[in-house]
Amino acid sequence: MHTTPNLLVNPGAESGSSGWTSLQGAMAVTRYDAGGGYPTPTDPGPPDRGTAFFTGGTAAKSRASQDATLPNTAEIDAGQAQYTLSGWLGGWSSQADDASLTAEFLSASNQVLATAAIGPVTPADRGNATGLWARTATGAVPAGSRTARLTLVFTRSGGSSNDGYADGLSLTLTIGGPTVSNLIVNGSGEAGPGGTGTPSAQIPGWTTVEGAAAVVKYGTSGYPTTSDPGPSDRGTNFLTGGNSVRTRLAQLVTLPGTADIDAGRSRFTFGGWLGGYATQNDGVRLSVEFLPADGPPLGVVVLGPVTAAERSSRSGLLQRTAQGTVPPGSRTARVLLLFTRDGSGTANDGYADALHLTIGAA
Amino acid sequence: MTVHRRDLLRGALAAGAMGAAWPLMPNLGPAAAHAAAAALGASWDPAPFTLGVGSGDPLPTSVVLWTRLAPEPLADVQPLADIVQVDWAVATDPGMTQVVASGSVAASVLLGHSVHVPVRGLGAGQRYHYQFSALGKKSVVGRTRTAPVGALNKVRFASLNCQNYQSGEYSGMREIAADANLDFVVHLGDYTYEGTELGTQYTLNDYRKAQALYKGDPLLRAAHAAHPWFLTWDDHEVVNDYSGSAGGAPFVARRAAAYQAWYENMPLRIDGADSALPDPQIYRYRQWGDLLELVVLDLRQYRSAQNVTSGTILGAAQKNWLIDKIEHRSGGWHCWANSIMLGQLRSGPGGGYMFTDQWDGFLAERKDILTRAHQAGLADFVTVTGDWHSAFVQDLRPDFDDTSSPVIGTEFVAHSITSSAYSSSWNATNGPKMGAGNPHLQYFEGNRYGYDLYEVTPQRWTTHMRVTADRADPNAAMSTVSTWHVDRGRVGAYEDPGTKGLPAQYRR
Numbered sequence: 066m067h068t069t070p071n072l073l074v075n076p077g078a079e080s081g082s083s084g085w086t087s088l089q090g091a092m093a094v095t096r097y098d099a100g101g102g103y104p105t106p107t108d109p110g111p112p113d114r115g116t117a118f119f120t121g122g123t124a125a126k127s128r129a130s131q132d133a134t135l136p137n138t139a140e141i142d143a144g145q146a147q148y149t150l151s152g153w154l155g156g157w158s159s160q161a162d163d164a165s166l167t168a169e170f171l172s173a174s175n176q177v178l179a180t181a182a183i184g185p186v187t188p189a190d191r192g193n194a195t196g197l198w199a200r201t202a203t204g205a206v207p208a209g210s211r212t213a214r215l216t217l218v219f220t221r222s223g224g225s226s227n228d229g230y231a232d233g234l235s236l237t238l239t240i241g242g243p244t245v246s247n248l249i250v251n252g253s254g255e256a257g258p259g260g261t262g263t264p265s266a267q268i269p270g271w272t273t274v275e276g277a278a279a280v281v282k283y284g285t286s287g288y289p290t291t292s293d294p295g296p297s298d299r300g301t302n303f304l305t306g307g308n309s310v311r312t313r314l315a316q317l318v319t320l321p322g323t324a325d326i327d328a329g330r331s332r333f334t335f336g337g338w339l340g341g342y343a344t345q346n347d348g349v350r351l352s353v354e355f356l357p358a359d360g361p362p363l364g365v366v367v368l369g370p371v372t373a374a375e376r377s378s379r380s381g382l383l384q385r386t387a388q389g390t391v392p393p394g395s396r397t398a399r400v401l402l403l404f405t406r407d408g409s410g411t412a413n414d415g416y417a418d419a420l421h422l423t424i425g426a427a
Numbered sequence: 428m429t430v431h432r433r434d435l436l437r438g439a440l441a442a443g444a445m446g447a448a449w450p451l452m453p454n455l456g457p458a459a460a461h462a463a464a465a466a467l468g469a470s471w472d473p474a475p476f477t478l479g480v481g482s483g484d485p486l487p488t489s490v491v492l493w494t495r496l497a498p499e500p501l502a503d504v505q506p507l508a509d510i511v512q513v514d515w516a517v518a519t520d521p522g523m524t525q526v527v528a529s530g531s532v533a534a535s536v537l538l539g540h541s542v543h544v545p546v547r548g549l550g551a552g553q554r555y556h557y558q559f560s561a562l563g564k565k566s567v568v569g570r571t572r573t574a575p576v577g578a579l580n581k582v583r584f585a586s587l588n589c590q591n592y593q594s595g596e597y598s599g600m601r602e603i604a605a606d607a608n609l610d611f612v613v614h615l616g617d618y619t620y621e622g623t624e625l626g627t628q629y630t631l632n633d634y635r636k637a638q639a640l641y642k643g644d645p646l647l648r649a650a651h652a653a654h655p656w657f658l659t660w661d662d663h664e665v666v667n668d669y670s671g672s673a674g675g676a677p678f679v680a681r682r683a684a685a686y687q688a689w690y691e692n693m694p695l696r697i698d699g700a701d702s703a704l705p706d707p708q709i710y711r712y713r714q715w716g717d718l719l720e721l722v723v724l725d726l727r728q729y730r731s732a733q734n735v736t737s738g739t740i741l742g743a744a745q746k747n748w749l750i751d752k753i754e755h756r757s758g759g760w761h762c763w764a765n766s767i768m769l770g771q772l773r774s775g776p777g778g779g780y781m782f783t784d785q786w787d788g789f790l791a792e793r794k795d796i797l798t799r800a801h802q803a804g805l806a807d808f809v810t811v812t813g814d815w816h817s818a819f820v821q822d823l824r825p826d827f828d829d830t831s832s833p834v835i836g837t838e839f840v841a842h843s844i845t846s847s848a849y850s851s852s853w854n855a856t857n858g859p860k861m862g863a864g865n866p867h868l869q870y871f872e873g874n875r876y877g878y879d880l881y882e883v884t885p886q887r888w889t890t891h892m893r894v895t896a897d898r899a900d901p902n903a904a905m906s907t908v909s910t911w912h913v914d915r916g917r918v919g920a921y922e923d924p925g926t927k928g929l930p931a932q933y934r935r
Contacts, residue, residue, distance in 0.1 A: 274701075310674060315703070329510045329533075341676065348676030350683060354704050355537070360545060361697040364537030365704040367631075367683050370676040390509040392535040401703050405674030 067332045067388045067425075068149075069238045072133040073215060076152075076234040078117040085131050085217070090124025090227070092219065102157060102195070104230060109196030111153045111233035112294040112376060112383055118153075118197065121162065121219025121227025130216040133236060135170075138211065140240045146206040147239045148213075154184040155197035157228035161188055164219045164229030168236055170210040178207035185220070185229070197230050199297060206238060241332070241425045248318045249400055252337065252420030254280040254302040261285045262412060264307030271316050271402075276309025276413070278404065289340065289416060294381030296338045296419040303338075303382070306349065306404025306413025318398040320355075320391065321424060327393045336386030337420035339369040344378040346407040349415030351385065353422060355395040363392035370405070370415065382416050391424060398422060450501055451622070451636055457502035460636075464501060468596075468901075469643030474498035475507070475540075475562055478639060479648035482571035482655045483694030484713070485611065487551035490571050490655055492517075493694035494559045495541035496534055500639035503632045509536045513561040515544050521556045521568055534561070539635055541691040551576045552716070569652040572610065579716030579885075583608055586879045587650075588615035588661070588766075588813025589843030590641070595898035597646040599844050599878040602893065602905045604649035610715065612654045613723075615813030616661030616766040617846060618689070629681055634688030642692065646901060656694055659709055659723050661766040661814050664689050668784045671728040672742070701744060710745050712752050714759070719883055722752055723764040733788030740789040741796075749796065754803045760883055760915075761807055761836075767814040769793070770838050770867060771827035775860035785814065797825040801835050807915055808836030809888055811881070816843040817854070817873035818892050820911050820920055821865070830866050837913050837920040839890045841879040845898060848873045858932025869920060871933035875908050888913040889923075 074084030078094045085092065096117050097106045104110055104118065121127040140146050154164045163185030170179045183200035190198060213236055219229035250256070250270030257269050257280060264277035271278070280302050283291045291299065306312040325331040341347045348370025355364040368385040375383060400422065404415035450464035471477035475496040483491045492515055498506055516529040528548060534540040542559070549555065552575030559566040585603050603612060619637045621628050628634050642648060662669055665685040669678070687705040699708030710725040729742025741749060753761075763769070768785040780787040787793075800808065810823065819840035826832040842848075849857070854873035862868050875894035882889045890911045897903035909931065910923035922934070 311672065346675040346677065348674075348679060350679055352683075352703075352705065355535075361543045362538070362704050363533060364535040365687065366537060367687065367705050370679050372676040372680070374677075389537060390535070392537065393510060393533040399703060403679070405676070405679050407673075407675040 067240055068334065069136055069240070071235045071237055072135070072213065073234055073236055074131060077111070077115050077232050078119045079115045082129065085129040088128040088130055088216070090127030090219070091122040092127045092129040092217065093120050093122035094118070095120050104155065104196050106377065107379070109194060109198060110155070111197065112379070112381060114232055118230055118232035119164070119217060121164065121221060121229045123226055125221045125227065127219040127227055128216060130214055133213045133215060135206070135210055135213060135238065137238060137240045141206050141210050142208045144205065144208055145241060147203060148181065148206050149201060149203050149235070149237050149239065150181045150183055151199065151201040152183055152234035153197035153199050153232045154186045155191060155195070155230045156186065156188065157195050159188045159193040160224065160228055161222035162220065162228035163187065164217065164231045166231065166234060167216050167218070169214040169216070170207050171212040171214055172209045173211045175212075178210055179204070197232055201297065246423070248320070248398070248422045248424065249316060249420050253300050253418055254304045255300045259302035262288070262305065264309070268304070268314060271314040274313035274315050276312030276404070277307045278312050278314050279305045279307040281305050289380050289382065294376070294379065294383060295340070296382065296384070299418055303416050303418035304402070306347070306406060306415045308411050309413055310406045312404040312413055314402040316400045318400060318422060320395055320398055323396065326391045326395055329390060329393050331391040331424055332388060333391050333422060333424050334386065334388050335366055335422045336368060336384065338382035338384050338418045339371045340376060340380070340382030340416040341371065341373060342380050342414035344373050345410070345414055346373050347414035348372065348405055349417045350403040350405070351417065351420065352401045352403070354399045355392050356397045356399055357394045358396045363395055364389075382418055450640055451628070451633070457499045460501040461499070464640060464643055469640060470645060471500055471643055472567060472648065473564065475564060476559060476566035478642040478692065479652055480557070480559060480566050480569040481651035481694040482557065482569055484657060484696035484698070484711070485572060485574045485655045486713070487574045487576050488549050489545055489547045490549065490555070490573055491694050491696045492544040492546055492557050492569070493542065494566055495539060495691060496561060497540065497639055500643065501636050505536070505540060507536070507540055510534070511540060511561055513542050513559055515557065515559050517546055517549070517555050517557045519555060521570070523556060523558050523568060527555075539688070539691040543695065543697070545696060549573050567652055571655045574714065575716040577716055579718040582610050582715050582719050582883045584611045584613060584881050585609060586613045586615055586811050586813070586841055586881070587844055588841055589617040589816055589846035590647070591617070591620050591846040592641050592644065594847050595845035595876065596901035596903075597644055597844060598895040598897075598901050598903045599876075599893060599905060600646040600650040601901060603878065604646065604653040609654050612650060612656045613721075613764050613811065614656055614658045615764060615811065615841070616659055617663045617813065618660065620663045621666045629684070631684040631687060634685045635691065638688050638692035651694070657713065657721060657723055657764060658693050658695055659725060659764055659766050660689060660727060662727060662784070665727070669727065670730050670732050672731055710748065714757060716759070718759045718885060719762060720757055720759050721762050721764060722749065724749070724766065726766050733783045738789050739792050740786060741792065746792065746796070750799055753796070753800045753805055756805070759807070760809060760888060761805060763810040765810045765812045768812055768819070768838070768840055769810050770819070770821045770823060771865060772861065773864040774857070775864040778864050794825055797823065797835065801825050801833060805835060809913060810836065810838040811879065812838055812840040815840050816846050816848040817871065818842050818875070818909070819868065820870040822867040822869065822919060824867060827865070827867055834918045836918065839879060839911070842872075842875055842877045842892060842894060844878055845876060854932040862933040862935060868933065869935045870909065870911070870922065870931060872908060872931040874930070874932070877905065886915050
């Protein structure tokens with residue numbers, strides 16, 4: 066199983082409106098530092114938001130679209146492709162201007178075979194705050210699909226500016242058989258009760274190699290909340306480095322499907338959400354080694370740590386993932402979390418959640 | 428006319444044309460980088476085995492074989508499948524007709540298509556030859572040997588350190604590669620440099636390309652192919668003067684990238700209870716018959732900040748391990764492969780410590796270790812050391828400020844192979860000052876470049892300082908600038924009468 070890169074061109078308005086064809090009105094591109102009441106770099110929105118986002122301009126309705134050619138047509142026709150349509154959509158204060166994104170899956174003869182949509186995000190969804198919120202839709206790509214037509218629609222409810230906002234848009238396909246289960250045990254810290262930062266000598270599923278980690282509840286004072294950047298299905302808890310300068314947790318995973326692995330047909334997806342606290346550069350590094358029955362590692366993947374700069378100095382967790390071929394001969398995977406504390410302070414504020422390792426046929 | 432890479436670089440700097448001349452500059456595509464590297468004299472073996480072959484960490488029945496597939500050595504992405512099958516064979520003859528072991532291994536993009544094969548079931552103290560094949564091509568044939576067991580009359584080995592590519596040519600490695608009677612090579616670190624004004628490495632691709640550029644020197648590849656190596660590292664494989672335990676996220680990421688690239692490009696055996704890539708445990712203990720015990724130290728990965736209370740250059744686990752090796756000897760010469768100066772170095776009488784990045788920044792731990800060594804009766808103790816770019820010979824004592832403190836061993840600090848030392852005028856002025864300020868110092872020479880060659884018998888340890896006639900010439904003649912001996916069972920080194928008349932900036 067593997068996931069394609071984002072199929073959209075200019076998905077976050079960082080290249081103006083290039084790649085998009087205007088169908089109605091006039092979609093505009095606005096900078097986060099524009100002022101004038103538009104979303105700012107610190108309002109709710111994508112953690113990696115770049116400098117600009119899309120708006121509806123000044124028309125009552127603006128529409129723009131682009132066509133994405135779909136890869137992996139053999140798998141699509143075999144019913145082995147899933148789509149993930151996602152993006153950040155929003156509006157201004159209590160006003161009902163909004164934005165939505167649709168994806169139409171078209172056949173070779175441009176017949177619409179299926180439609181997916183995200184948004185709009187209402188003022189009630191936004192708590193009447195200005196900003197952009199993440200929305201995701203998933204489903205099966207219909208057999209015969211060859212093109213996805215993405216259309217952004219901005220609708221004005223009043224006033225002169227069309228304050229529907231969009232940024233961080235994405236369409237990806239996940240290719241392969243049915244999703245296999247996560248091989249990492251307790252990769253989200255949900256296997257036991259969460260605390261307020263007190264380290265635990267034992268975390269279910271993990272071996273403590275150095276220091277001592279903690280399982281912390283979202284919303285604990287001084288830690289990320291449920292609305293800070295992090296996994297959408299974040300559950301109740303996440304993992305931290307406790308109070309040690311360095312904390313290491315390890316987990317040895319037995320790999321399934323050794324025949325496929327040895328034939329070079331096994332693909333892995335590995336990742337998780339990694340983060341830290343405000344401007345501090347405490348962090349957590351996530352790695353996995355693919356190990357043979359006996360001998361040196363056959364492969365290694367290192368993710369993170371996520372730096373304060375990458376988090377825009379905001380407390381929270383960002384997603385880091387990697388895919389690849391499981392090296393033939395691999396029998397186990399050793400997953401390692403290295404939480405590091407930078408400088409002084411007591412808490413080791415490397416944060417980790419929603420860690421996953423899945424293996425599927427290529 | 429021969430174009431020397433140092434001259435070329437100097438000229439390019441003056442002309443402001445470094446982007447065209449320095450192959451690791453950003454925004455240079457692989458073809459342009461390759462051409463720029465070629466202009467510096469870099470060349471690689473035929474693809475896919477461009478970076479050559481190597482072997483390392485010999486044990487009595489095993490040695491690690493290494494290669495890395497890199498058809499485009501300076502490209503970010505290699506034109507290879509995720510997985511490439513690599514076949515290997517070990518033979519008793521250089522023609523590879525008498526094969527005694529063979530197998531296949533998957534080279535994965537996840538480790539830069541490197542392979543590390545721990546060949547087992549070999550005979551002790553034997554010479555072997557090896558070769559890889561992949562994608563229908565064969566590598567050059569490498570030569571290695573296993574560690575002997577039991578009584579031994581002699582071991583000959585060389586040490587290398589500080590091989591800044593842009594600073595000169597590796598004429599010393601030419602001699603090492605040609606020395607058929609060498610048992611092994613010890614590398615004491617600063618194998619690559621993180622960059623200077625010419626460009627700086629941060630990411631895995633940056634460090635991989637730096638490793639590939641260095642392997643673009645045919646003399647370095649030849650030295651790897653000729654002998655098994657024992658390896659440690661110093662700071663420049665990551666960044667100058669770093670403390671491995673520092674926890675800031677940008678540094679943690681950079682260190683991991685550098686360590687992974689280093690491992691991918693070195694014949695290192697994964698060993699030890701706390702080894703998990705990208706952070707291999709590289710400290711280890713090895714025996715060469717009954718004649719030598721080699722204690723390879725890692726003085727970077729676990730160190731704290733310098734000059735702090737409870738500071739450590741070893742880290743708690745390595746310190747306990749080292750104490751155990753000191754207190755439970757197995758006989759023979761006891762030699763530390765020590766990346767950075769162990770002995771105290773004051774700038775002059777009553778002067779301060781010159782560099783607290785070396786063991787001088789970890790005074791309590793050094794005193795504790797050397798006191799324990801003395802109390803345990805550690806005999807025949809020699810340290811071979813890198814980092815300083817100049818040669819020192821000095822007594823080791825638990826308390827360097829107390830001249831009545833007993834001498835318990837000798838430290839040989841080697842010249843760099845290319846990395847620049849102080850000027851000859853600095854050396855002439857400061858050699859005598861360092862001698863006056865450090866009563867344990869016996870010898871200082873800072874004007875030459877080369878490597879140390881060790882000839883060790885049950886009766887005597889000998890260190891030959893081999894130096895090049897011209898750092899800018901790969902074909903320059905090598906000669907001995909000083910030879911020192913330590914007699915078995917007696918502490919303290921003495922210079923061979925044959926070299927006492929040769930130039931040095933200090934002799935005690």
